[in-house]
Amino acid sequence: MAHIQFDKRFIINGAGVAAVGIVVVCILKTQGFKNSIIDFFNKCKTSIFKCRNLHNQSHSHRSNSGDGVRMSSSPQRRSFTGEELMMYDGVRNERILVSLRRKVYEVEKSLYGPGETYHILAGKEASRCVAKSILDEKQTNKNWSDCTEEELHALDEHVMLYEKKYPLVGWFIPNDNFYEI
DSSP states (O other): OOOOOOOOOHHHHHHHHHHHHHHHHHHHHHHHOHHHHHHHHHHHHHHHHHHHHOOOOOOOOOOSSSSSOOOOOOOEEEEEEEETTTTBBSSSSSSSSETTEEEEEEHHHHHHHHSTTGGGGEEEEEEHHHHHHHGGGTTTTTTOOOOOOHHHHHHHHHHHHHHHSEEEEEEEEEOOGGGOO
């Protein structure tokens, strides 16, 4: 069988590709095509999932081997409402998540765990607090649209730091109160 090389986006979205492929196989079956096409697809599907698993292991999981980054306990990205996000504060759940610019990251217990400096941000959308350099729980889960240009620059610097240091696990879905400043 010929070696097939897939684009990274194709591998990452392998489940979607597999779903489309299943539909194609069903159509091929109804059109009376031979099993060899179906066998070829099944081999491709297996390769896609193997590559996707290798990609997830090498990119989504980060080790704690001296670089200060801990391993993400969930390679799947998903959306989090404010209520769901607050469950990941290090108290109600061992995992600690923080959202910046509506991107949710799994962060370190040593900084965001119970009793630590930034625990007030754990399980919350913290963009406004980070931009304004304040630790005020009343300012979490709120929009940052009224921040100054300097504050937005500071927020962007923190986002770049988070992107380098912490695994991205999802995105924050705001409720109506989010936009009331």
